[in-house]
Amino acid sequence: MAKIHAYLNFNGNCKEAFDFYQQVFKTESVGTYRYGDMPADPNMPALPDDAKDLIMHTAIKINDSTMIMGSDTYEAFSPKATFGNSTYIMLDAESAEEAKALHTALAKDAQNIEMDLAETFFAELYSSFQDKFGISWMVHFEGNKKMG
Numbered sequence: 001m002a003k004i005h006a007y008l009n010f011n012g013n014c015k016e017a018f019d020f021y022q023q024v025f026k027t028e029s030v031g032t033y034r035y036g037d038m039p040a041d042p043n044m045p046a047l048p049d050d051a052k053d054l055i056m057h058t059a060i061k062i063n064d065s066t067m068i069m070g071s072d073t074y075e076a077f078s079p080k081a082t083f084g085n086s087t088y089i090m091l092d093a094e095s096a097e098e099a100k101a102l103h104t105a106l107a108k109d110a111q112n113i114e115m116d117l118a119e120t121f122f123a124e125l126y127s128s129f130q131d132k133f134g135i136s137w138m139v140h141f142e143g144n145k146k147m148g
Contacts, residue, residue, distance in 0.1 A: 005059075006089045008070040008135055009081035014055035017133045018070060022060055024105040030059040030067065035074055045076065083134035090138040099125040099141035106131050106139070121145070 010017055015032075022028060036052030054072040061067050068089070073081045093099035103117040103125075109132040117127035117139060124143030130136050 003065055005067045005069055008068065009073050009078070010055075010070060010133065011081050012054060012072050013133065014058065014070050014072040017135070018055075018058050018060060018068075020131075020133070021068060024102070025060060025062055025068075027060050027062065030061060032058040035072075047076075051076075083130070083136075085130075085136055088128065088136040088138045090140055093125070093139060093141040096125055096141050096143065099139050103127045103139045106137055108132070122147070 008014075008017070018029065033056045034052065035047055035054045035056045038047070038056065040046070051074050054074055055070065056074075057069065057071050059067050059069040073079065091099075091102055093102060100117065107113060107117075107127070107129050111130045111132060111134055114128040114130075115126065117125055120126045122142075123140050123145055125139070125141040127139045128137070
């Protein structure tokens with residue numbers, strides 16, 4: 001079966017976001033390419049100096065089968081990133097302690113806490129929020145409230 005990874009776009013602060021996510025998930029970068037690393041293409045305009053340090057692609061491993069990847073958008077290649085609530089990254093924690101730690105770390109300086117970490121009818125612990133970079137997250141620990 002194919003794996004599913006989250007791919008996040010940013011407007012110039014991808015490095016800052018991924019430095020933060022590396023701390024949250026206690027992991028290292030798999031690698032990073034910057035727009036300035038691309039070979040020149042005679043069919044494309046020259047890359048301006050202010051775009052050369054932007055992140056073209058980066059990734060971190062969350063575990064053996066899940067990664068979060070990302071890049072800065074650059075108008076010559078893709079539209080500007082827009083943020084909203086149409087997509088969330090859901091972290092299904094293995095324990096209440098892990099859910100609390102993930103929520104505390106990711107929600108630091110959050111733009112919006114929709115639901116703070118608490119018990120619900122469908123989970124022992126659940127929260128939803130937009131982190132300080134505008135990325136939407138859900139933290140979930142089902143515990144003894146398993147579906148079906």
